Amino acid sequence: MVTRKPTPRxxxxxxxxxxxxxxxxxxIFTVRDEQLQVLLVRRPDTASDPFPGRMALPGGFINVALxxxxxxxxxxxxxxxxxxxxxxxxxxxxxxxxxxDPRGWCATHVYFALVPPPPNDGAPxxxxxxxxEVEAALRKRLAFDHAEILAAAVERLRGKVEYTSLPAFLLxxxxxxxxxxxxxxxxxxxxxxxxxxxxxxLDAQFLAETGSIEGGAGRTAMGYRVLDRERAAVFPRTFRxxxxxxxxx
Amino acid sequence: MVTRKPTPRxxxxxxxxxxxxxxxxxxIFTVRDEQLQVLLVRRPDTASDPFPGRMALPGGFINVALxxxxxxxxxxxxxxxxxxxxxxxxxxxxxxxxxxDPRGWCATHVYFALVPPPPNDGAPxxxxxxxxEVEAALRKRLAFDHAEILAAAVERLRGKVEYTSLPAFLLxxxxxxxxxxxxxxxxxxxxxxxxxxxxxxLDAQFLAETGSIEGGAGRTAMGYRVLDRERAAVFPRTFRxxxxxxxxx
DNA sequence: CAAATAGTGTCTTTAAGACACTATGCC
DNA sequence: GGCATAGTGTCTTAAAGACACTATTTG
Numbered sequence: 001m002v003t004r005k006p007t008p009r010x011x012x013x014x015x016x017x018x019x020x021x022x023x024x025x026x027x028i029f030t031v032r033d034e035q036l037q038v039l040l041v042r043r044p045d046t047a048s049d050p051f052p053g054r055m056a057l058p059g060g061f062i063n064v065a066l067x068x069x070x071x072x073x074x075x076x077x078x079x080x081x082x083x084x085x086x087x088x089x090x091x092x093x094x095x096x097x098x099x100x101d102p103r104g105w106c107a108t109h110v111y112f113a114l115v116p117p118p119p120n121d122g123a124p125x126x127x128x129x130x131x132x133e134v135e136a137a138l139r140k141r142l143a144f145d146h147a148e149i150l151a152a153a154v155e156r157l158r159g160k161v162e163y164t165s166l167p168a169f170l171l172x173x174x175x176x177x178x179x180x181x182x183x184x185x186x187x188x189x190x191x192x193x194x195x196x197x198x199x200x201x202l203d204a205q206f207l208a209e210t211g212s213i214e215g216g217a218g219r220t221a222m223g224y225r226v227l228d229r230e231r232a233a234v235f236p237r238t239f240r241x242x243x244x245x246x247x248x249x
Numbered sequence: 250m251v252t253r254k255p256t257p258r259x260x261x262x263x264x265x266x267x268x269x270x271x272x273x274x275x276x277i278f279t280v281r282d283e284q285l286q287v288l289l290v291r292r293p294d295t296a297s298d299p300f301p302g303r304m305a306l307p308g309g310f311i312n313v314a315l316x317x318x319x320x321x322x323x324x325x326x327x328x329x330x331x332x333x334x335x336x337x338x339x340x341x342x343x344x345x346x347x348x349x350d351p352r353g354w355c356a357t358h359v360y361f362a363l364v365p366p367p368p369n370d371g372a373p374x375x376x377x378x379x380x381x382e383v384e385a386a387l388r389k390r391l392a393f394d395h396a397e398i399l400a401a402a403v404e405r406l407r408g409k410v411e412y413t414s415l416p417a418f419l420l421x422x423x424x425x426x427x428x429x430x431x432x433x434x435x436x437x438x439x440x441x442x443x444x445x446x447x448x449x450x451l452d453a454q455f456l457a458e459t460g461s462i463e464g465g466a467g468r469t470a471m472g473y474r475v476l477d478r479e480r481a482a483v484f485p486r487t488f489r490x491x492x493x494x495x496x497x498x
Numbered sequence: 499c500a501a502a503t504a505g506t507g508t509c510t511t512t513a514a515g516a517c518a519c520t521a522t523g524c525c
Numbered sequence: 526g527g528c529a530t531a532g533t534g535t536c537t538t539a540a541a542g543a544c545a546c547t548a549t550t551t552g
Contacts, residue, residue, distance in 0.1 A: 017310050017311070017312065017313070018313045018314075019268035019269070019270060019271060019313075020268070020271045020311055020313060021268060022268060022269045022271060022345075022356055061266045062266070062269055062345075062354070062356075063266065064266070064267045064268075064269060064347070064353075064354040065267075067347075068346060068347055068348075069345060069346035069347070070343060070344070070345040070346065070356060091342050091343065093340050093342065093343075094319060094340065094342075094343045094358050095319070096271075096311075096318060096319040096358065097317055097318035097319065098313070098316075098317055098318070099317075104313075105311070105313040107271055107311075107319060107356075107358065109343050109345065109356065176504085177504085177505085178503075178504070178505095192542095193541085193542055193543065193544085194504090194505080195505085195506075195507085195542085195543085195544080196540085196541055196542055196543085198504095198505075198506090199540080199541085200540085200541080203540085214550085215503075215504090215550095216502095216503090216551085217501080217502050217503065217550080217551065217552090218501080218502040218503025218504070218549080218550060218551075219502080219503050219504045219505080219548070219549040219550050219551095220503090220504080220549075220550065221503080221504055221505085222504085222505095235540095236539080236540070236541095425531085426531085426532085427530075427531070427532095441515095442514085442515055442516065442517085443531090443532080444514095444515085444516085444517080444532085444533075444534085445513085445514055445515055445516085447531095447532070447533085448513080448514085449513080449514080452513085463523085464523095464530075464531090465524090465529095465530095466523085466524065466525090466528085466529050466530065467522080467523065467524075467528085467529040467530025467531070468521070468522040468523050468524090468529080468530050468531045468532080469522075469523065469530090469531080470530080470531055470532085471531085471532090484513095485512080485513070485514095
């Protein structure tokens with residue numbers, strides 16, 4: 001970010017307004033067990049906490065001393081929860097109002113992340129955080145306005161998947177084109193034509209071959225990795241129709 | 250917004266973190282004098298203020314007592330500056346870091362608005378706020394990181410104009426299709442084909458006829474207004490190519 | 499060889515681009 | 526009539542959809 005510090009002629013001081021609470025939340029998606037899943041955490045069950053025991057999106061207050069920027073804060077929270085170093089991370093938007101947090105006027109900056117499926121280690125759901133299938137997560141009574149935020153994140157994800165290579169960030173590399181197609185189908189919830197799919201992916205020039213991969217039964221497939229893990233490829237057309245954008249607080 | 254207030258078993262209290270400053274800024278676009286223009290305000294020239302005398306985007310601190318939500322705050326600031334009641338207003342994103350404001354860790358929530366051209370009343374630029382052509386505004390040394398924010402807003406606007414009816418919100422109603430096409434051309438900075446343009450607009454079903462309009466020289470044209478002033482129509486394809494998305498703080 | 503999966507070819511369809519054409523209003 | 530502007534028609538082109546076909550690997 002480009003910022004310029006002025007040379008103050010006199011000490012500048014912050015106004016005496018009451019400051020809202022500021023948090024950062026992260027909607028972390030993955031595809032596991034043939035499902036689009038989202039990472040949720042259980043809030044502490046202490047009475048002094050808002051929404052005790054409820055499930056919520058991972059996140060928390062900005063630490064002014066620790067976080068250089070909102071993005072860094074989101075990265076920190078993502079690493080704390082998943083251990084992922086360089087995931088796909090983009091800003092979703094912000095939600096702020098007097099009523100969304102019982103502790104006071106609060107604004108949250110929401111990011112959304114795509115990560116490859118974590119290893120299915122031991123006891124799933126035993127810890128404070130767990131992966132939940134998105135439709136099930138949307139039906140849960142999440143803390144704060146996190147149900148609304150999650151709905152917006154899912155809408156944004158599905159919307160962008162129609163015309164970008166985002167699902168490639170949901171797979172561990174190398175992956176095959178049939179695997180990538182399956183990921184698209186899981187996220188969008190509808191089957192896709194193989195020929196059109198392959199033409200589109202290969203024409204978009206965002207994949208690099210990594211050599212053949214055996215897959216059990218049937219013919220071996222070519223392995224691929226994405227060329228640029230920072231940004232998604234944008235296709236010239238959507239797969240079908242695009243949704244209408246919605247407004248936020 | 251849907252929010253649920255829990256019945257707290259004990260008084261919930263906000264944590265003792267240092268709270269960042271929170272502001273809302275609005276990027277207000279219009280098309281005037283055949284140019285895409287943005288509204289800028291001059292910051293007070295008092296030494297105790299950051300960036301004294303510099304041009305900046307309109308905005309300011311959240312007023313926890315006055316603003317029910319971020320969106321309401323953006324609406325309020327827009328009305329204060331332009332008097333517009335029901336403009337097109339959508340969230341652009343948020344920028345926050347330790348370094349962007351000399352007064353301390355500060356996060357701003359940025360909205361972007363599209364308004365019809367204001368009447369060219371009296372002395373343009375005499376007051377604290379003035380309309381500036383966007384490329385000129387981008388070359389100015391704006392306060393804070395507002396140059397970066399403005400660049401992101403222009404990129405988002407140009408990006409969405411490729412596949413939505415957004416420019417319709419830059420005109421006062423009723424308007425003609427040639428006027429709408431001219432607005433697209435001004436925003437995108439390139440000529441468009443009349444036939445393809447008209448087919449696309451009429452096929453998208455977002456316009457209602459309002460009767461003929463005389464336009465000086467030449468044949469009279471049909472007048473139109475948009476059916477839904479809350480949201481833009483989305484076209485099945487972009488006009489040409491789409492840009493790659495960029496990241497923010 | 500059969501089953502399973504990977505990958506290709508061909509035709510259709512949709513909507514944009516190019517560009518020439520017709521229509522209507524004012525002088 | 527002539528000019529200016531509004532509006533239409535026709536052909537081409539880019540890329541998605543449908544769907545049948547070929548290719549390669551394992552048992």
